[in-house]
Amino acid sequence: MSDMSSLNRKLIQTLAETISKQVDHFNKTEVECLIREFNVLLGECAASGRAVNGLDKEKFRSILHNNFGMTDDMIMDLAPLLVDPTVFRTFDRDNDSFVSLKEWIEGLSVFLRGTMDEKIKYCFQVYDLNSDNYISREEMFHLLKNSLIRQPTEEDPDEGIKDLVEITLKRMDHDHDGRLSFSDFEKAVKEENLLLEAFGTCLPDIMSTEAFEQHVFQEQLVL
Ligand SMILES: [Ca+2]
Numbered sequence: 405m406s407d408m409s410s411l412n413r414k415l416i417q418t419l420a421e422t423i424s425k426q427v428d429h430f431n432k433t434e435v436e437c438l439i440r441e442f443n444v445l446l447g448e449c450a451a452s453g454r455a456v457n458g459l460d461k462e463k464f465r466s467i468l469h470n471n472f473g474m475t476d477d478m479i480m481d482l483a484p485l486l487v488d489p490t491v492f493r494t495f496d497r498d499n500d501s502f503v504s505l506k507e508w509i510e511g512l513s514v515f516l517r518g519t520m521d522e523k524i525k526y527c528f529q530v531y532d533l534n535s536d537n538y539i540s541r542e543e544m545f546h547l548l549k550n551s552l553i554r555q556p557t558e559e560d561p562d563e564g565i566k567d568l569v570e571i572t573l574k575r576m577d578h579d580h581d582g583r584l585s586f587s588d589f590e591k592a593v594k595e596e597n598l599l600l601e602a603f604g605t606c607l608p609d610i611m612s613t614e615a616f617e618q619h620v621f622q623e624q625l626v627l
């Protein structure tokens with residue numbers, strides 16, 4: 405092994421040690437694997453001539469698409485209401501338009517291994533498009549409109565979505581103020597777990613999660 409790669413290895417180990425103390429659900433070896441994977445993905449960004457302060461939106465979108473089968477029209481891009489793609493926004497905690505190494509590992513800890521409480525927080529954050537701590541009627545409408553498969557026979561699909569918003573509110577809006585606070589959302593999901601992704605898929609399914617973990621944690625260890 406060259407001096408350079410053993411130095412590199414040492415750096416990664418030190419970094420993994422630090423990060424594994426700050427992030428839940430991954431041990432030090434797993435964090436090391438995630439760092440290596442991040443470096444590979446970052447290298448692909450650099451190779452295409454883009455900035456490399458972290459994973460940019462374009463790269464992030466393709467990772468979600470290729471690894472987790474999540475399509476962009478679902479949750480990544482909710483024009484015209486949106487400032488930023490929503491899953492990206494929850495990963496990019498410091499809001500600098502890049503997902504840094506630490507943000508990548510923190511995001512994946514919820515994505516892959518989050519507890520129900522962590523997932524409730526995450527989904528609420530994704531659905532609260534303007535980050536005002538409420539999911540409004542308007543936000544529900546846009547989310548549902550994007551996530552539902554449109555029936556070509558329907559004359560006015562928007563009417564159907566409006567009805568669905570009202571039905572959902574009736575079910576989830578415990579304090580009856582016409583919008584969902586975090587506690588409304590949390591209470592409803594705890595009563596009925598299926599409501600976690602009521603406004604659109606924003607978490608990977610079990611199959612993709614297992615395949616991703618296999619790819620990152622096991623295949624890399626063999627190397
Ligand atoms: Ca960031």
Ligand SMILES: [Ca+2]
Pocket residue numbers: 532533534535536537538539540543
């Ligand atoms: Ca909101």
